[in-house]
Each structure stands twice: as structure tokens, then as C-alpha cells.
Amino acid sequence: MRTLAIETAEKIGEIVTLQGWVLARRDHGKIMFLDLRDRSGVVQMVGTKALGDARAEDVVEVTGLVKKRPDSMVNAKIPTGSVEVEIQAITVISKAHEMPFPIDTDGYEVNEEIRTKYRYLDLRRPRMARNIRIRSKVVGFIRNYLFDRDFVEIETPILTKTTPEGARDFLVPSRLQQGKFYALPQSPQQYKQMLMVAGMERYFQIARCFRDEDPRKDRAYGEFTQLDMELSFVTQNDILTLIEEMFTKLVGELFPEKHISQSPWPRLAHKDVMAKYGTDKPDLRKDKNDPNELAFSWTIDFPLFNEQKEDDFFFGSGGAKFAPSHHMFTAPHPEDIPLLDTDPMKVRGLQHDLVLNGFEVGGGSIRIHQADVQNKVFDLIGFSEAQKQEFAHMLTAFTYGVPPHGGIAPGIDRFLMTVLGEPSVREVMAFPTSSSGTTSVMEAPSPATADQLSELGIAVDAPKDARPADGDAVYAQIVAGLEEKKMAFENYEHAPVKTSEEAAAVRNTPLHEGAKALVLYADNKPVMVVVAGDRKLDMKAFKTLYKIKDLRMGTPEEVTAVTRVTIGAVPPFGHLFNIPLYMDASLRNNTHVSFNAGLHTRSIRMKAADYEVVAKPTVGEFSK
Numbered sequence: 001m002r003t004l005a006i007e008t009a010e011k012i013g014e015i016v017t018l019q020g021w022v023l024a025r026r027d028h029g030k031i032m033f034l035d036l037r038d039r040s041g042v043v044q045m046v047g048t049k050a051l052g053d054a055r056a057e058d059v060v061e062v063t064g065l066v067k068k069r070p071d072s073m074v075n076a077k078i079p080t081g082s083v084e085v086e087i088q089a090i091t092v093i094s095k096a097h098e099m100p101f102p103i104d105t106d107g108y109e110v111n112e113e114i115r116t117k118y119r120y121l122d123l124r125r126p127r128m129a130r131n132i133r134i135r136s137k138v139v140g141f142i143r144n145y146l147f148d149r150d151f152v153e154i155e156t157p158i159l160t161k162t163t164p165e166g167a168r169d170f171l172v173p174s175r176l177q178q179g180k181f182y183a184l185p186q187s188p189q190q191y192k193q194m195l196m197v198a199g200m201e202r203y204f205q206i207a208r209c210f211r212d213e214d215p216r217k218d219r220a221y222g223e224f225t226q227l228d229m230e231l232s233f234v235t236q237n238d239i240l241t242l243i244e245e246m247f248t249k250l251v252g253e254l255f256p257e258k259h260i261s262q263s264p265w266p267r268l269a270h271k272d273v274m275a276k277y278g279t280d281k282p283d284l285r286k287d288k289n290d291p292n293e294l295a296f297s298w299t300i301d302f303p304l305f306n307e308q309k310e311d312d313f314f315f316g317s318g319g320a321k322f323a324p325s326h327h328m329f330t331a332p333h334p335e336d337i338p339l340l341d342t343d344p345m346k347v348r349g350l351q352h353d354l355v356l357n358g359f360e361v362g363g364g365s366i367r368i369h370q371a372d373v374q375n376k377v378f379d380l381i382g383f384s385e386a387q388k389q390e391f392a393h394m395l396t397a398f399t400y401g402v403p404p405h406g407g408i409a410p411g412i413d414r415f416l417m418t419v420l421g422e423p424s425v426r427e428v429m430a431f432p433t434s435s436s437g438t439t440s441v442m443e444a445p446s447p448a449t450a451d452q453l454s455e456l457g458i459a460v461d462a463p464k465d466a467r468p469a470d471g472d473a474v475y476a477q478i479v480a481g482l483e484e485k486k487m488a489f490e491n492y493e494h495a496p497v498k499t500s501e502e503a504a505a506v507r508n509t510p511l512h513e514g515a516k517a518l519v520l521y522a523d524n525k526p527v528m529v530v531v532a533g534d535r536k537l538d539m540k541a542f543k544t545l546y547k548i549k550d551l552r553m554g555t556p557e558e559v560t561a562v563t564r565v566t567i568g569a570v571p572p573f574g575h576l577f578n579i580p581l582y583m584d585a586s587l588r589n590n591t592h593v594s595f596n597a598g599l600h601t602r603s604i605r606m607k608a609a610d611y612e613v614v615a616k617p618t619v620g621e622f623s624k
Helices: 005-010 112-117 126-147 189-197 236-254 270-277 371-380 385-389 392-400 412-420 450-456 471-484 500-507 539-545 556-563 585-589 608-615
Strands: 015-028 031-038 041-048 059-068 083-094 171-173 181-183 202-211 222-232 267-269 296-300 305-307 322-324 351-356 359-366 405-410 489-493 515-522 525-532 551-553 581-584 592-596 602-607 618-620
Touching: 005 015, 005 031, 005 041, 005 083, 015 041, 015 083, 031 059, 041 059, 126 202, 126 236, 126 412, 189 202, 189 222, 189 392, 189 405, 222 236, 222 359, 222 412, 236 296, 236 351, 236 359, 236 405, 267 270, 270 296, 351 405, 351 412, 359 412, 371 385, 371 392, 385 392, 471 489, 471 602, 500 592, 500 602, 515 556, 515 592, 525 585, 539 551, 581 585, 581 608, 585 608, 585 618, 592 608, 602 608
Parallel strands: 041 083, 267 296, 525 581, 581 618
Antiparallel strands: 015 031, 015 059, 031 041, 059 083, 171 181, 202 222, 222 405, 296 351, 305 322, 351 359, 359 405, 489 602, 515 525, 515 551, 592 602
């Protein structure tokens, strides 16, 4: 039977079998010390080198005797520090390549694009493993808490209908009904309100939501997770009290080192909080240098409408003056309903935002349950009759007896980011989308095949940034990027060159200093590979190193389509063209690198170390 690392502390004098990864190896003459890591923790093992050649991150099975360490050798920093395993047999189950980055650090110093590319390795680091395990416990706590209070967990559709809700939709084409599209849900808002019509009364879901919005530190691009809730026959106070009690208990049980600075949580009117703090998300911590202080608060009494602007999502829907400050289903204060006809900007909404340490970690409201009020709001925000018909399913449902209802949707990612003190929500997500919009590991989005598009009845025009462009524009983009980062570089203007030899001669620089950029297709996806001017790409070594099944050079047409310039003028910056970049390690022998910069007549020379900082390549040995 397998013994976990953490269990060895209770098995002194027993023969055990452990399975896991080699965290570290230390050699002392003929003796080797191995730290074995599994899901429970780490334990030290000791044996002779003759037993096997296990290296860092190899997967191993070890049989050995658990022995108590001398008091002077106890490692108090780990739970198994009082014991070690004397290795009797070791089997290397699976060898590991050299890691693309260290995983024994917090990882903040590693380029995020590289971390997300190898996310399955990044998740091995203790900080990331802890974050994901804590996330699981938080979700488990929430589920059990709500089950005990008669909530029903219900999944709502992912393939749904596009409706104007305040952000851009992600669209999915339909094969069976060509020319029509599903939308991925920005939230389950309409479904959960119809569940109230269905009589569920207390609904929740750990919901995946999708919004095509620009990323920032507290918002991941594309998708996120929220605790989605809706309740019938409740007041705003009922919802606020439920959430306050749940999160207070959650923090006490799962984050005992944290302390909530104010209880009950302050409830602050929007007008007052803006006047006092200049934001509706005030950071109310008493000591902002205390990483364990949590300051929760509520912001309420928001205006129901904002003045509609040209950049507002609803602009042009009828030339209206008003846009919903929350969303179009938020109920007005009952006493303010007459103002909908006379002075809509003075109407207060029954919206409530949950704030933690200066971040909005949840939002909700009491909803409109009267059809005439809902229609009035649609009119005020300028919806045409055709746009109202997009919500006909809800309006029809509301004619069959709808209870007063309301809800809230705390963000799981943002809550964890704030409580754990992480710099971005991506640090608490297993496989986040990078800031450039690329999905971890999978390198999505990717092109569809001609057969797939044909089956869907779709013809795709080349995107603007993929069409051939004037090389001057690419050159200007490179120069602007270097100047922005204050990188020193030299410009060359010269006769047209198309080979590394010609370029080195015209620049009067060594051939090996040239950074030769090649566009290849690795398993049908474009990648950029950079090798020194005096070396050639070893296709076999590259395939083996990065576990690629099919590798080929891009055709001239493909190179131009991907990079917007012609072969021989391609600069060695994959990020300019949204493709992965790999650099041969031999270029690190250079003090400087030189390269054609979008044109056959213009080159740039810069420090090799600065080039790596800007280009952020994955580095390996694959030239000859």
C-alpha cells in the first residue's frame, strides 16, 4: 500500500512505499538525499547513489525504512521533519526534462506568459498548489453552508442567447441552424430569475461566466467564476445578512489567521461613500500594512440610472438619455417609482455591492418583478420594440405569477485574490487566460479548419492584423516598444538583404550575432524560432524537446499572413504577432544581437540581455 509523505511521521520503524516527485536532490559522496513531494507534503529520504539516478521532478516509487532523526537534525519547518526514509529500493517511473523555470520559488519573478504556457508545472509550486486547494475548500464550504439553509444547486445552460446586458458576448456558431449563434452567458441572470418563477425559491450555482472585456488585475479576460444566488420573498436586508453571516463563518473556519476589522459590516449609501472616499469601493482597513486584516462593507442606494454616453454599451439603442448603473433588471426603491415618469436620474436602485479591502467582490440587487416597471425601464434606456422582444421569454414568464425576488453574485476569483493577497485573479485560477487573451497550455484561440468552417456555413475574412502590412509599420512598432522600455539600440539603414550572411556583411557585425527568425508550424500552429546567424535549426531536437508530433517550415505565404512581412525581414519578436517564441540557447553567448526589423533595408542591434527582456522567449538547445 502507498504511504503518503505526511503519514511517515507516524510510521517510525516501518517499511513503507512512497510515490511522488523528486523535489530536490543533494549529493554527499556516495550518499544522496532526496526530498519526495506528493499531495500531502514533503519527506526527506537518504540512500546510496547505486540505488538509482533520480533527479529533480522525476516521478519515483521508493521503498524504505522510516527512521527517527536525531534531535539535532530535526527540521521544524515541515511536519515530517522529525523523520527520514532510509531508501531500500527506488524506481524511476517517469523521467523529467529540465524545467523551463524554477518551481521552488513563489514564481512572481517568472514571465507570466511562460508560466501559463507550462501551467501544469507552475501548479507544482507550493504557493500555487496552496491557492488551488484553498479554492476547493472555499467552494466546498459555500456549498455545504447553503445546502444547510435549503438552497438548491441548479446548473443553467452555457449555450444561450445573445442579449444586450452590458458587455460583449462570446458567440458560438450553430451547425444545425446555420447563420444563427449561441452566446456564452455573461451571467445566469435571466435563468435564475425564471427559476424564481418556477418556484425554486432558493437557488445557487458555482457559475462560469463569460465576458469579452479587457483584463486587469482583478478581472481575468474571458471567463471567471462566481457564486450565483437568487432568493424569493426576501428583502435586501435578508440577502445582506445571509452573505455577511456566511463569509464571516467562512473566514473564521478556513482563514483563522485573518481578522475582520468591523462587525457588523458597514452599510454605506452610494452618495455618501462617493463624497467621503471618492470611490464606491472604499478600503476601510484600519492598518493597510496588516496582510491579515479584512474590511468588508456594503455600498447601497446606488442611482438606478447613469447618463448614457457614446461609449456606453446601450448607446444607439434609441438615443436615450439613461443607461442602467447596474443592470436593467434592478428594482427601483418602491418610494422612488413615481420618479421614473418625472425625474429618472433621482431614482435609487435596490442594488448592493460587496466590498473587501477596496475591491468589489460581489454585486446584486432586488429585481423588478412587475412587467409594467420592467417595460418602463426598457423604454428609459432606449430599447426598441425589437430589442424588447429579445427578452420576450422573461416578460412572458413574468405573466404567470412571479414572486418578489433578489440575489447576489460574489466573485470566487476576486474574493480569493483579495483574501490571499495575490497580485491578480490569475494567481487563484488553475488554468487562466493570459493578459493577451491566450488560454493556458492550449494556446487558444486557434484557427478553424476549412472543413469546420464549411460545415458551419461560415466564411472568415483575414483579420486586419493578419493581413500583409507595410514593413514600416512593423519597424515603427518595434522601435516604439524599445523606446517605451528605455532599451538602448542602434539603427541600420542599408541595401536590401535576404540572408544572414548578407545582413552581417552590410552591418559589419559577426555572423553569429544575427538573430535569425523562422516561422514554423508545430502541430498545425504557427510558432517562431530564433537561432544564431551561423547556426541551423535542428528540427529533430526541437520536436523532441517540446514534444511536437509534426513540424514544418512555414510557406512564404503563411509567413506573410502570420507576420505581415516577407521572409528575410521577419523580426524575432513573437509577441508582435501573437505566436509563441523559442530562442536557441547559443544566442546567449553573444553580447549583442542584430536582426532585420520588418524590412530588408532596416536592421536593429541591441544588447542580447535586453532582447530577452523584451522578447521573453522560451530558451532551449535546438541548433547545430
